[in-house]
Amino acid sequence: MLVAIFAIPVAVGLIGFLLPARIVGWWATLGALASLALAVVLVAGFDATGGVLRDVVDESWIPQLGVRFQLGVDGLSVFLVLLTSLLWAAAVLWSALQAPDRPRNYFFMLGLAQTATLGCFLAQDLLLFVLCFDLMLVPLYFLVGAWGTGDRIRATIKMIVYTLVGSLLMLVGAIATAVLSADATGGITFSLEVLRRFPLADGTQYWIFCFFAAAFLVKMPAVVVHGWVVDAYRSCPLPVLILLGGVLSKVAAYGFLRIVIPVFPDASIHFQELLLIIGLASILYGSAMAFTRTGLRDIVAFSSIAQMGFITLGIFSLSGAGGDGSVLQMVNHALVVAPIFLIIALLAERTGTEDIRAMGGMAKRAPVLAALFIVVTMALLAIPGSANFVGELFILKGVFETKVAIALIASSGIAFAAFYALRMYQRTMHNPLPEGADSRELTLREGVVLVPLVACIVALALYPGLITTRGQDSVDRSLASLCEDPYGIAGEPAAVVEADCPPGIEPEPAPEAVAGRGGFDAWTGYGPAAAAGVAP
């Protein structure tokens, strides 16, 4: 199942090379829909209890280097997988309608990017994760560089160098983690489930944490290392921008929850304040910039920085509520950003510009478009009742539990969001219609892509618990590493003082039988050990 979800996009892309150029787009759409369907089936049948991994795949891959092909899905990733498939389907469909040149290469690159992204969300092997994380860049480079607009070559180089600096350092960090804990784990292994149970010494954790944090913060992007974002957003073709803004940035946030906190718990606590401050700075800086810019893409770029700042805050509140909120907010933000970009494309088509000063009056003859846009805007500014509101509430609750001052300042971010979101809506939709602009209603083709996405926002607003209830256990499991000796590997049973744990997190009970060391099977509730009934 997971292998199919993982492999279908790239396989579809490869087969596309054999097809006539005319139908490649539709073939790719078919593939994207198929993977979306699989993802829906995955979510529908998902059992979130205990937060353990489900549908696990564990195959030998590069045994000599200790790398395994391990896929798995839990409450943290299941919705991100669905989200990826959903946005990709939207992007592919949109592209198929636009008919780009060199379609075979284009759709292959899209497929490769989807596989890499899904790989990040599904990987349970640290090295597989790093590999997919790096691999995402390759298709992105081509998509922006070859099909982008403006000064794209410079923008791509900037983007690649920025993001790869982090990810290559992360590669060293990952290898160092595996090699340095080889003595404890009994042979080099990159398996996350094993690594998290044998944390490294504090000092080692610190520098490796820095490497990982660098990779993820650049990718998110957070303030200070966001230099590539605006250029990339400007040059990126729109369907790709949906993915870049919607999904790829979430990989980084997900990486913090999946890898950094469980595997480097001591370092996470040590650097908690630093990251909170970075998150806070991102919120303030992103909001302020979004409010002053006039290009639509710039506004969204900076608002994304702000939103990712919220997510960082949630994660590094190191509390259950914050984590839940972050997971929810990741989905929310992606769902909001995607339709905004599509709407930008529509507006640009009708007015010939992406500058809000030259826009206005779009709502006149296009009530449906305006209605869709208002829904999206409301979600963006996290109006009470929207899922974004719930997400931010959770995040702030988490931060309040630990750092009150930061939470207070962060709350102002919500107000900022209202400012820039409403400004954007007003300037484009109301005001008089400028000359030369054309206020047209959505065409059927455009609606096919846009309406379902907005419907998702509405659906999630009605029932945000869909995500939080399923994510909760997994988030708690991620944070459990922060407790003192959570697994009782030191020999004694895990008699943990409540105070050692972050608020709202119970230490995970030690399993009855940690079958020797490296008992990946026993922990995840699958595999031979689980079958034999030793699992907790």
Place this chain on the structure above:
Amino acid sequence: MGTTWYLVLSALLFAIGAGGVLVRRSPLVILLCLELMLNSANLALLAFGRNLGNADAQVFAMIVMVVAACEVVVGLGLIVAMYRRRIPLDVDEARELRG
């Protein structure tokens, strides 16, 4: 005579050869300097061999001579080919390659 004397002499010859390679610009003389370097190595080898009563060094020195001869042949071949090529052509073409 102590072996040290031979070794110091050989070191001096090696240094002269190496310096010559750097100082001189004509390929022909550079080849000669390479000969100096190889021969100083031969001297060191034979001195060590004599000191240790080990004849391996003499075999080594023989082989080095063969090698040196081969290098000379190819080097001179290249010089002659360059010289020949230059005759009918413009002189300033000789330095197309940046160093």
Place this chain on the structure above:
Amino acid sequence: MEQVAFFAGAIGALGGAIAVIALRNPFYSVLALVVHLFSLAGLFLLLHAEFVAAAQVVVYAGAVMVLYVFVAAYVGGVEEPLWDAIPGQRILAPLIGAALFIELSIAVLGSGLKSLGDEGEVIPAGFGSPEAVGRLLLERFLIPFEAASLLLLIAAVGAVVLAARRPAPVDRGGAA
């Protein structure tokens, strides 16, 4: 007696070497090298390497040098630089050479190796004779010996490739 012979040989070798790099005309440099090689052959004799010394005179100073003389005469005394000079190379090069010499001498003098100061081991009869060297070449060092013969073959082929007169095709893309 032996010391006199050593110093005579050493002076010849050194003088030859210095002349090689100091003389302007390549033709004279070649002749200086011949002097150098003859002196070295003398030193080789002192080191009980009779066979090597003979080979040095016959093969090296004889055959190879003839080749040199021939080419030097053919090409003439043109100094045709292959590299652009690095600024200060002429001053730097002797310094590098001197540093190299000092370093090597320190290594030699500072070595804790036994008996570098004296004559060394008592050597067996027939040490360095053609028979002894030949035996080694055919027994222990058969592979290097065979490889060296192949090397000669390859070098001959190479020389033919490089120096043979052939109607050269037109220069393709050389000036691109």
Place this chain on the structure above:
Amino acid sequence: MIETPAIDYGALSPIIALVAGICVVLLVGLIGPRGRRGLSSALTLATLAAAAGLLVWQLGEPDADLVAGALRSDGLSITIGLIVVAAAALVVPLQLRDPAAEEAGFGETHTLLLGSVLGMLLLAEAQNLISFFVALELLSIPLYVLCGSHRSRSRSLESGLKYLIVGSIGSATLLYGSAFIYGGSGGATDFTAIAQGIGADLADDPLVLIGIALVAVGLAFKVSIAPFHQWTPDVYEGAPTPITAFMAVATKAAAFAVFARFFITALGPSADQWQPALAALAAVTIVVGNVGALGQDSLKRLLGYSGVAQAGYMLTGLLLGTVKGIDALVFYLAAYMLINMAAFAVIAVRERETAYGDDITAVQGIGKDRPALAWSLTISMLALAGLPGTAGFIGKLFLIEAAVAGNYTWLGVFIVVGSMISLVYYLRVVAAIWMRPAPRLAPAMAGASTEAAGEPGLPRRTGEPGRTPSGAPSGGRCWLVLGAILAATAATVAFGIVPSPLIDFSAHAGEGLASMLGPG
């Protein structure tokens, strides 16, 4: 009486096959009419295939010292031998339309090529100072000639002469170092005997140390480690492209093999002395190579500098002195062979098709018209940069893992930093391929138009046979070349996704070296 040493003909068989092949190819080249490229190439390929087959056969046999300890056939020598033979086999089709080979004669060119391969095989097997030195020369001298074999181009001749001079300086330095090691170890020439002779007492004797330093410098010249790399871009640029490809890949493989064998087995006792020094060299090399490549417009110079940087990565695997390090080194060499052969082959093809030579302009915009070439070069560049999905990534992963395990984590970081810098110039090539338009008007071909291959700069449809004016070298499509390129590219990707077979292959090398170090 002469007592002939025991000769294990089985283990020597790859060498014997090559010697026989050299003789046959040379004779055929001399007897047959000039320009019999087909026969000569076929014979060369057959020789290489025979050698490869025998090497594979020997891979299963136990390690053995050959001919009185002059050579050793073990995992290291065989794996490196196979890499070298494969590189040569990829070069042969590339030479089919090569003007340099045309000019020098195919029989002679192939003889020299095989001679160099023989030298590499011997070098990889050498475990005696004398065979080491002879093999090194047997490797180098044919290459000097081959570099200069395009006699009508003065650049080629200059490149040959430069390579000869620099190479000979390296050899002389190495020889002088060997003399000191010979003296310092008490008259030992066999690698194992040297290790015993040095032992613990003489491990930091100045005589031995200066010997090690000189040998290291000599080898550094051969594998182009900074600061002894200055010749590399010049020679790479001037030499005929197929020869550059061979030089870049095969010389490096063979020289690193002997580098590893000599330093780890013979100089093992002094490891504490040379390890930090080599580590510093590796770090410098990585930086110098990558920075040097940044502004290059000539693709061959670019790959020359990139080769310097890669030598730094490989040196990391070597200096660790661990089995894992050697495995990583050999894996990297194998991957590097595939990647570079594909890249150079594409350059060679474009060199003949356009008038831009090896300038980056020659590959501009080929993404549209020549997808096969474009994809091959793209994948090669990405693989050299170490991006995932290619063998280059696994190679770096392997190296870094070995470095961290060998307590050289900081070198791992250096490798990564180097990769980051390298991205800028590799991606520049990729950007030229896909994101820039093809140059509109090709300048007139230098030289006579009689041999102009088709319409330079104007793409021809795939499938249309190249026009071959009788005898003249042609830029027409050569399916053999395209096949070789695609095969190398496919292997690059395949080993990036399923690297285990290649890792198992390279593991033989570490085993071989370990068995030599072991009690036996």
